[in-house]
Amino acid sequence: xxxxxxxxxxxxxxxxxxxxxxxxxxxxxxxxxxxxxxxxxxxxxxxxxxxxxxxxxxxxxxxxxxxxxxxxxx
Numbered sequence: 421x422x423x424x425x426x427x428x429x430x431x432x433x434x435x436x437x438x439x440x441x442x443x444x445x446x447x448x449x450x451x452x453x454x455x456x457x458x459x460x461x462x463x464x465x466x467x468x469x470x471x472x473x474x475x476x477x478x479x480x481x482x483x484x485x486x487x488x489x490x491x492x493x494x
Contacts, residue, residue: 428465428474436469443479460484 430437444462461479466472478484 426475431467431470431472431474433472434467434470436467438468439465439474440468442466458484 428439431439442464444464460481460483463477463479464473465475467474482490
């Protein structure tokens with residue numbers, strides 16, 4: 421199921437209006453359970469006023485999918 425990412429106009433914690441995207445780096449990449457050699461960068465939307473992580477997403481979900489999932493067999 422594909423859903424559209426939420427759009428934020430204000431931080432739900434401090435009502436801040438400015439955001440920045442940061443990439444979770446190094447060994448903190450997302451790893452799928454049972455597939456330890458498949459990792460993907462995680463991007464976080466962060467409030468510039470209070471530093472809260474508002475939303476997180478995987479940059480390229482396709483790198484975490486199995487061949488069968490990519491072909492629609494799972």
